[in-house]
Amino acid sequence: MTSLADLPLRDDLRGREPYGAPQLDVPYALNTNENPYPPSPAxxxxxxxxxxxxxxxxxxxxxxxxxxxxxxxxxxxxxxxxxxxxxxxxxxxxxxxxxxxxxxxxxxxxxxxxxxxxxxxxxxxxxxxxxxxxxxxxxxxxxxxxxxxxxxxxxxxxxxxxxxxxxxxxxxxxxxxxxxxxxxxxxxxxxxxxxxxxxxxxxxxxxxxxxxxxxxxxxxxxxxxxxxxxxxxxxxxxxxxxxxxxxxxxxxxxxxxxxxxxxxxxxxxxxxxxxxLLGTVDALRSERDALVAWLRGLGLTVADSDANFVLFGSFSDRRAVWEGLLERGVLIREVGPPGWLRVSVGTPEEMAAFRTALKEVL
Structure with a gap:
């Protein structure tokens, strides 16, 4: 089969990987910073x-x-x-x-x-x-x-x-x-x-x-x-x-x-x-602030956030934490400085699932 190596690709593109966060079928997807609330029927x-x-x-x-x-x-x-x-x-x-x-x-x-x-x-x-x-x-x-x-x-x-x-x-x-x-x-x-x-x-x-x-x-x-x-x-x-x-x-x-x-x-x-559509922003802010306080209560280091996600750490083996959460149906993002993880702010149900899974993993 033909591979990239067989094509006259630009030299500066060789060895690169396509951008993309994992797209996995999981109960709780908290890795791409989306607003978790879908549009109303109206x-x-x-x-x-x-x-x-x-x-x-x-x-x-x-x-x-x-x-x-x-x-x-x-x-x-x-x-x-x-x-x-x-x-x-x-x-x-x-x-x-x-x-x-x-x-x-x-x-x-x-x-x-x-x-x-x-x-x-x-x-x-x-x-x-x-x-x-x-x-x-x-x-x-x-x-x-x-x-x-x-x-x-x-x-x-x-x-x-x-x-x-x-x-x-x-x-x-x-x-x-x-x-x-x-x-x-x-x-x-x-x-x-x-x-x-x-x-x-x-x-x-x-x-x-x-x-x-x-x-x-x-x-x-x-x-x-x-x-x-x-x-x-x-x-x-x-x-x-x-x-x-x-x-x-x-x-x-x-x-x-x-x-x-x-x-x-x-x-x-x-x-x-x-x-x-923007009516959910205040609820997501409140969930974010509560999540920051909860993570710090676990003794974790958490970056102050003005967004709809939270960066937390640090872990000697963040991959193991990420995989442990995934095994429990919670997908977050392995991104940022070494040892840190990022979780998007979701609905109260999604945040409860994340908290339960993280406590089990830790």
């Missing part, structure tokens, strides 16, 4: 009607620029930062936040350019960076998974990256950044600064969004997703807010008609029903 009906409405015109290409969807997203973001007055020209959308990141790297990265991040962080940042032909630099986080502004500035001055990735709340640690740290990075960075806010809706009260820093900063990009708090992971809709000039740059690299008519219709329907 929302399912509304989503079905939205798809039905566009089905008759699927012989035609969709709106290439997703104009109506971007206007709806701008309205949603304006509620996060009142008075911003954003319009669809300040927002861009694509198939998940990963395609957003890919387009950013296609436009502002490439051969001879460097992207810098602070790991441990989202594992797709270096993967998409390197696949785009951009060099990746890991500048590292502090031992408590925070980010010291002076150290971040020093790393930027040393490497002069074309793109800096900040993640707030950070995945897999759940750590959020204050605006002063982001501003310090913005002042030092010679190129674009991307603040990945995939988990922004879960942040604790008083934790500001980088959206507040956008006015007058054309090199700042804030990315979001509908896969997490919106409980729309299957829709594959990511988006960003930035200066309109950034959107003009991304249009140079986007594929034609990249967002299907079905995706646009489903995403707009979800935004129209955001009160229901």
């Amino acid at each position: 929302l399912v009906a509304a989503l079905g009607k939205a798809v039905e409405d566009v089905a008759a015109s699927l012989n035609r290409y969709p709106d290439r620029d997703a104009t109506l969807l971007r206007a709806d997203l701008a309205d949603f973001l304006n509620a996060d930062t009142p008075g911003a007055g954003r319009t669809g020209r300040d927002v861009w959308a694509a198939n998940g936040s990963n395609e957003i990141l890919q387009q950013i790297l296609q436009a502002f990265g490439g051969p001879g350019r460097t992207a810098l991040g602070f790991e441990p962080s989202y594992s797709m940042h270096p993967i998409i960076t390197e696949v785009s032909g951009t060099a990746w630099v890991d500048a590292h986080r502090d031992e408590d998974f925070g980010l010291d502004p002076a150290a971040a500035v020093a790393a930027i001055e040393r490497h002069e990256p074309g793109i800096v990735f900040l993640t707030s709340p950070n995945n897999p640690t759940g750590t959020a950044l204050d605006l002063a740290t982001i501003e310090a990075v913005l002042d030092a960075a010679p190129g674009m600064v991307v603040v990945d806010e995939a988990y922004a809706e879960f942040r604790r009260g008083g934790t500001p969004s980088a959206l507040n820093l956008l006015p007058g900063r054309p090199r700042l990009i804030v990315t979001r997703t509908m896969s997490k708090a919106f409980a729309m992971a299957g829709t594959r809709l990511g988006y960003l807010a930035a200066d309109p000039a950034v959107i003009d740059a991304l249009m140079l690299v986007r594929l034609p008609y990249h967002l299907s008519a079905v995706t646009q219709a489903v995403a707009r329907t979800a935004l129209a029903h955001r009160a229901e």
Whole structure:
């Protein structure tokens, strides 16, 4: 049989493994940070009607620029930062936040350019960076998974990256950044600064969004997703807010008609029903905070979390703990620094199953 070794694959792709968290049929899947609450029957009906409405015109290409969807997203973001007055020209959308990141790297990265991040962080940042032909630099986080502004500035001055990735709340640690740290990075960075806010809706009260820093900063990009708090992971809709000039740059690299008519219709329907979809966020925050306290009560070390997951450890053999949980029907993620594990926050039933299984394993 033909193998990759027999194909004229790019040299820099040889030896790589495809990205992917385990997809296993288990009673309790707590490894991919999804919102565990499915849409209500009423929302399912509304989503079905939205798809039905566009089905008759699927012989035609969709709106290439997703104009109506971007206007709806701008309205949603304006509620996060009142008075911003954003319009669809300040927002861009694509198939998940990963395609957003890919387009950013296609436009502002490439051969001879460097992207810098602070790991441990989202594992797709270096993967998409390197696949785009951009060099990746890991500048590292502090031992408590925070980010010291002076150290971040020093790393930027040393490497002069074309793109800096900040993640707030950070995945897999759940750590959020204050605006002063982001501003310090913005002042030092010679190129674009991307603040990945995939988990922004879960942040604790008083934790500001980088959206507040956008006015007058054309090199700042804030990315979001509908896969997490919106409980729309299957829709594959990511988006960003930035200066309109950034959107003009991304249009140079986007594929034609990249967002299907079905995706646009489903995403707009979800935004129209955001009160229901985001209505579970407070419950998930409470579950998260209770989980952090419970894990610490077991004597484990737990990272402070502003997301819908918790990183905990440390274990001399985390693989054994992961496997022990899996044997009991609970799938979590073996990710992050050596010795640490990450569990997504689920329903009360799922959290009870996790607690029971972990106590048995320990």
